[in-house]
Amino acid sequence: MSHISSGIGNVRAFELPGGICADGSDVPARRIALVKWWSCWSAKFYQVYVNGQYAGVTIDSNQRQMVVQVPTYFESAVRIEVFAVNGNEANKDFTGQIDSSRTHSGRVKIAFLRTQDLPIGSTAQIYFDSGSGEIDYNHPLLDQAIRVWPTWQDKAGFGMSRFGFSDFGYDGAGAVGFGKGGLGYGQFGFDADTFEWVSSALEAGIYKFGVKIFDKAGNESNASETGQITVIPAARPAEQISVSSFDKETNQLVLSIS
Numbered sequence: 368m369s370h371i372s373s374g375i376g377n378v379r380a381f382e383l384p385g386g387i388c389a390d391g392s393d394v395p396a397r398r399i400a401l402v403k404w405w406s407c408w409s410a411k412f413y414q415v416y417v418n419g420q421y422a423g424v425t426i427d428s429n430q431r432q433m434v435v436q437v438p439t440y441f442e443s444a445v446r447i448e449v450f451a452v453n454g455n456e457a458n459k460d461f462t463g464q465i466d467s468s469r470t471h472s473g474r475v476k477i478a479f480l481r482t483q484d485l486p487i488g489s490t491a492q493i494y495f496d497s498g499s500g501e502i503d504y505n506h507p508l509l510d511q512a513i514r515v516w517p518t519w520q521d522k523a524g525f526g527m528s529r530f531g532f533s534d535f536g537y538d539g540a541g542a543v544g545f546g547k548g549g550l551g552y553g554q555f556g557f558d559a560d561t562f563e564w565v566s567s568a569l570e571a572g573i574y575k576f577g578v579k580i581f582d583k584a585g586n587e588s589n590a591s592e593t594g595q596i597t598v599i600p601a602a603r604p605a606e607q608i609s610v611s612s613f614d615k616e617t618n619q620l621v622l623s624i625s
Contacts, residue, residue, distance in 0.1 A: 370414065370450040370461045374407040380447050383434065403432040404449045411451035414461070418446050421460040428454075446601075473568040473600030477576060477593065478561050481515060488583040489515040493564060494590075498572040502592065504579070512581065513564060569598045 380400045384393035402415055413425045415433050422435040437445050450461070479491060490512035496502045574596050580588040611623035 369456055369459070370452050370464065371408075371411070372448070372450055375404055375413075375449050375451060377403075377405040378447065378449050379403050380437075380445075382437075398437045399434055400437050400447070401432060401434050402447055402449065406431065406449075406451060408451045410454075412454055412457040414450050414452055414457075416448045416450070416462070416465055419448075419462065419465045421462050424452075424457050473570070473598055475566040475569065475574065475576065475596055475598065476563055477566075477578070478563045479578065480561055485515050485580060486582050487516055490581050491515055491564075492579050492581065494577045494579070495566075496575045498570075498574055500573075500575065502575055502577045502590070504577065504590065508566070513562070515562075515580070568600065571599050573597050 386394035492507045492512045577590040577592045611621040
């Protein structure tokens, strides 16, 4: 595995102020944090990712801390991860390989397989049940439906038009795979091209979504529905924490949140 998460622990993040005034108050600044960690590795470099996005890499294998910038909003918790990497991959961004399922807290991502069976000019519309268990197909979620083929060149394959037409005889330059269907149909060939939709933030609950495809004439397909999807948004981070009391005998600290 290129990026290693095992053998790394005790990851801590400390927000840093822009400065300290004479009265002890801090100077507001763009949110930056000092990240510290423990590692059992001795000959690795370390990369830090914030909400699934690459934030930086250590300059040598002995470094166990790094200053990174964190989002300026307080609506959801910030996820900070540390990975060990080999020296020859120290500057390689593994963002695409990091599990980002918790990056968009309280959001649902739906992926569509954009097959060649879908006509030019077709659109996709999404519906959901608002947590009721029954999908409402009378009120779509999107104000503007998703265009299945943003440009007509996407819906073609190698040699699908006359030689030299458009992208030098390859009208599918903006898509994925070999040829048009047939060879490797599905997850290998040209028809493996996909597109994704991400919902807005949802409250905690169980939801179902449905998708319909419409052609230029307004004809609609049968609905394709998801199973039940459980949404649990990340906890909102606590602010303005102060120490209420500390019992030395029991070693118990009580915090107060204002």
